[in-house]
Amino acid sequence: MPEREQKHKSTSTKRETEEEADEHSASTASGEKLKAELDDILDEIDEVLEENAEEFVRSYVQKGGQ
Amino acid sequence: MAIAKVCGIETEYGIHSNNEHDNPVSLSSLLVNSYVADLERAGWDFENENPANDARGFSATNGQPPQIETHLVNAVLTNGARYYVDHAHPELSTPECANPLELVLYDKAGEEILRRSATSANKYLGTESTVTVIKNNSDGKGNSYGCHENYLMDREVPFSRIAKQVITHFITRIIMVGAGKVGSEITGDSHTVPFQVSQRGEFFEEEIGLETTLKRPIVNTRDEPHADPARFRRLHVIVGDANMSEVSTFLKVGTTALVLAMIEDNWLDNADMMFANPVHAMHQVSQDVELCTVLDLANGKTATALQLQWKIFELASNYAKQNGLPALGDEEVGKMLMERWESTLESLESDPMSLANQLDWVAKYRLLQAYIDRHGISWADPKLRAIDIQYHDINPEKSLYRRVGMERLLDDDDINKAVVMPPRDTRAFFRGMCLARFSKEIVSANWDSLVFDLKDGPLKRVPMMDPLKGTADHVDALIQNCRDAADLLNGLGA
Numbered sequence: 155m156p157e158r159e160q161k162h163k164s165t166s167t168k169r170e171t172e173e174e175a176d177e178h179s180a181s182t183a184s185g186e187k188l189k190a191e192l193d194d195i196l197d198e199i200d201e202v203l204e205e206n207a208e209e210f211v212r213s214y215v216q217k218g219g220q
Numbered sequence: 221m222a223i224a225k226v227c228g229i230e231t232e233y234g235i236h237s238n239n240e241h242d243n244p245v246s247l248s249s250l251l252v253n254s255y256v257a258d259l260e261r262a263g264w265d266f267e268n269e270n271p272a273n274d275a276r277g278f279s280a281t282n283g284q285p286p287q288i289e290t291h292l293v294n295a296v297l298t299n300g301a302r303y304y305v306d307h308a309h310p311e312l313s314t315p316e317c318a319n320p321l322e323l324v325l326y327d328k329a330g331e332e333i334l335r336r337s338a339t340s341a342n343k344y345l346g347t348e349s350t351v352t353v354i355k356n357n358s359d360g361k362g363n364s365y366g367c368h369e370n371y372l373m374d375r376e377v378p379f380s381r382i383a384k385q386v387i388t389h390f391i392t393r394i395i396m397v398g399a400g401k402v403g404s405e406i407t408g409d410s411h412t413v414p415f416q417v418s419q420r421g422e423f424f425e426e427e428i429g430l431e432t433t434l435k436r437p438i439v440n441t442r443d444e445p446h447a448d449p450a451r452f453r454r455l456h457v458i459v460g461d462a463n464m465s466e467v468s469t470f471l472k473v474g475t476t477a478l479v480l481a482m483i484e485d486n487w488l489d490n491a492d493m494m495f496a497n498p499v500h501a502m503h504q505v506s507q508d509v510e511l512c513t514v515l516d517l518a519n520g521k522t523a524t525a526l527q528l529q530w531k532i533f534e535l536a537s538n539y540a541k542q543n544g545l546p547a548l549g550d551e552e553v554g555k556m557l558m559e560r561w562e563s564t565l566e567s568l569e570s571d572p573m574s575l576a577n578q579l580d581w582v583a584k585y586r587l588l589q590a591y592i593d594r595h596g597i598s599w600a601d602p603k604l605r606a607i608d609i610q611y612h613d614i615n616p617e618k619s620l621y622r623r624v625g626m627e628r629l630l631d632d633d634d635i636n637k638a639v640v641m642p643p644r645d646t647r648a649f650f651r652g653m654c655l656a657r658f659s660k661e662i663v664s665a666n667w668d669s670l671v672f673d674l675k676d677g678p679l680k681r682v683p684m685m686d687p688l689k690g691t692a693d694h695v696d697a698l699i700q701n702c703r704d705a706a707d708l709l710n711g712l713g714a
Contacts (some may be wrong), residue, residue, distance in 0.1 A: 191625065192542055192590050199591070199607065200244040207606035208632065214609055216234045217244070219305030219357075219365020220458070 222481035223452075223641045224546040226316050226372040226539035226646055226687045229327050231462055232309040232365040233334055234356055234612075239349030243526055244308035245342075247351055251310045252293045252303055255333060267570035271526070296631055296665040298656040299329060300638050300648030309365055311336065315648030316372075316667075316687050319549030320474035320557060322643055324466050329638035331355060335614050336639075355462045356612035357419040360605050362405045364423045366432065371477055372687055373453040375445075377484050382455065383428050383439040388493045389479045389532055390459045392420045392525040395511055396564050397472035399461035400581030402588065402599070402608040404507070413507055414599035417540065419461045427498050432458055438498055439524070446667035447642025448685040455480065459502075463623040464612060466629040467578040471564060474548065474557035478536050478658055481547035486541050493528055494518040509585065511568060517667075526568055533561055549645070583624045584611050630685045650690030652697050654708070661705035672714075674706050680714050 204210040235247050278435045294304040300315025312333060314326035338353045345351065358364050373382065398417035403410040416422065429437035442456040457476065463469040482488040495501040496516040505525045506511050523531075537558065545554025567574050576586040588604055597603065611620040631694045642652025654670055655662060663679065664671040672680045684690050702708040 190324070190543070192586075195587070195623055195625070196590055196594055199587070199620060202610075202618055202620070202623070203603070204606050204610060204618075208602045211602045211605045211609065213238075213240065214236050214354075214359050215361060216309070216359040216363045219232050219309055219363060220306070220368070220573055 221543070223374045223482040224318065224549055224688060225477035225481055225547050226318060227320065227323050227477055228314045228316050229323060229330075229473070230313040230366070230368045230370070231309060231327070231330060231355060232306060232311045232367070234354035234359065234365060235310065236352040236354065237349045242349050242351075245305065248308060248310045249293045249306040250341045250344065251334070251337040251351070251353070252295060252305055254344055255303065255337040256295050257658050258336070258340045290707045296651070296655060298642065298652045299317055299326070299638055300642035300652035301326070301330060301333070310337070315642050315652065316646040317648075318645035318688075319553045319642050320470055320477055321550070321553045321629065322645075323473050324469045325634060325638050326631060326643065327469055328466065328635045329710060331614050332635055332639050333589060335616075338615065352618070353614050354609055354612045355464060355614055356399065356609065358401060358405065358423075358464050359610070359656075360403070361403060364420060365459050366420075366458055367682070369457040369460055369473060369476065371455045371457065371480050372447070373455050373480060375451050375453050378452075379441070379453070382480070382483055384494075385483045385488050385490055387427070387438055387498050388490055388495065388528055389476065390457070391495065391498060391505055392528045392532070393472065393475055394421060394502075394505045395525050395529065395568060396475070396579060397461065397463060397468045398506065398581040399463055399468070399612075400584035400608075402604045407503060407507075410600040415509055415585055416506045418506040420459060421502050423501050424459065424499060438502060447687055452687070461580070462612070465578065465580045465581050465583065465626055467560065467627055468580045470557070470629060471560060475561055476552075477548055478539075478545070478557065479532065482536060482539050485539070485543065488535060490532070490535070492517070492521070493523070493531060511572060526565065529565055531654060533565055536561070569580070575628050580621075583621070583626060584608065587611075587624055589621065597680060644692035647684040647687050647690035649692050650684060650695050653695070657699065658705040658708065672705055672709060674709070680709055682709070682712060682714055
């Protein structure tokens with residue numbers, strides 16, 4: 155491997171070790187926040203998704219493109 | 221020294237009607253014509269306004285529509301863009317932009333133009349049908365349509381060098397700028413390939429060539445500079461996906477412009493980054509959601525796409541330190557690009573899903589995965605394809621892209637202004653402002669010329685062979701101070 159890549163790899167490994175403890179305690183909270191956000195998004199998607207998804211997908215045909 | 225990377229994007233939009241009797245060619249024409257007709261009705265008339273200060277573009281008086289060329293449904297707009305029907309798709313080419321962030325703005329302004337077109341077309345269609353406009357590159361059935369980028373290059377640089385050196389970036393940039401897609405249309409089924417990073421990747425079959433519809437090549441050889449052919453080349457890039465994410469478009473155009481500047485300056489020493497089989501590598505990268513596939517290089521070694529992107533970034537970073545970033549048109553934008561490029565690679569290395577609010581493919585992948593988890597369905601469920609397509613719906617009421625919390629680089633007010641006003645730092649300024657003020661006298665508008673008919677005497681052609689001439693600095697005062705088109709042409713010495 156060329157030097158540059160090793161540098162990046164080692165930097166990120168070092169950073170991970172240093173911050174692991176902090177990240178671990180924060181990750182549960184932020185993970186839950188993220189999940190709640192995603193839940194909201196999924197609720198909304200169920201509302202706006204094309205009613206007949208199967209028919210929509212079947213009839214979406216695009217010929218003559220570059 | 222590399223020349224400024226003036227750039228533009230042409231997007232072929234997908235269209236869908238809920239009425240199976242509708243024909244895509246007439247729907248495409250309807251979209252373009254509806255937009256132009258709306259401008260007429262709104263009274264497009266800048267003559268009593270100061271176009272540089274008034275970005276609305278609409279007034280209550282009767283005015284003239286923007287210039288329409290003699291071909292049916294082919295409009296050149298006052299923002300310098302071209303809007304037309306290409307086969308069975310509406311296509312919008314942005315005006316020439318002087319820096320990558322400005323191009324993101326005009327790409328989004330193009331979306332807004334299509335959105336307004338669809339609103340207007342649907343009013344016309346009434347209850348008969350509803351047309352939906354989709355900004356993606358694949359119908360999921362083996363048909364692809366393009367989102368092409370264009371970059372101004374110095375004619376002196378041998379094309380063979382450009383083609384050879386740019387390929388690695390074209391293939392590996394996918395991990396940042398792919399738009400994501402459910403399944404595969406060419407190389408597998410939803411079981412073997414549930415999701416791909418790129419929409420377009422699997423449609424490429426050749427390394428270098430002229431085609432754009434069959435046997436698509438990674439490097440397209442079309443040589444149509446739309447500028448002085450002795451000085452310029454326009455590199456026509458057909459490998460990219462149409463992005464919804466502003467960050468993705470910025471990275472796509474910015475990193476490519478910079479890599480091309482490096483090639484021009486003979487700085488991209490990447491002989492050790494050539495692929496053993498570029499077409500195969502492209503398909504592999506497109507299918508590699510985990511970003512861990514080891515790709516075979518021509519020198520017998522191997523590397524992942526991410527490792528190669530890091531190497532290109534490091535070279536670019538050294539290049540920027542030595543040469544600055546004048547080729548990107550704006551030092552601040554250049555700085556912003558380098559920071560974003562580096563942070564994106566860092567995140568792809570440590571936690572790709574942390575980019576779910578920045579990159580299209582990550583946003584889409586996370587969304588699909590969450591949908592699968594919630595409903596306990598498989599990757600083969602047609603609902604997933606519907607989500608995939610609807611991510612790219614440009615109607616805000618339908619668009620899933622608009623619902624996943626994506627980071628913005630632009631302001632909606634600026635996008636609305638860019639729908640009518642041209643960029644200030646390229647020849648698009650002259651084209652757009654002339655169309656806004658003198659559309660009655662302009663009989664033809666092209667990328668590299670405007671033709672005026674002053675009624676008394678022969679047609680007068682104003683060539684625009686240098687994309688960096690005709691900017692606001694050059695012609696704004698002249699255009700504002702002239703009484704009419706004759707006055708303008710006198711001022712230009714035409």
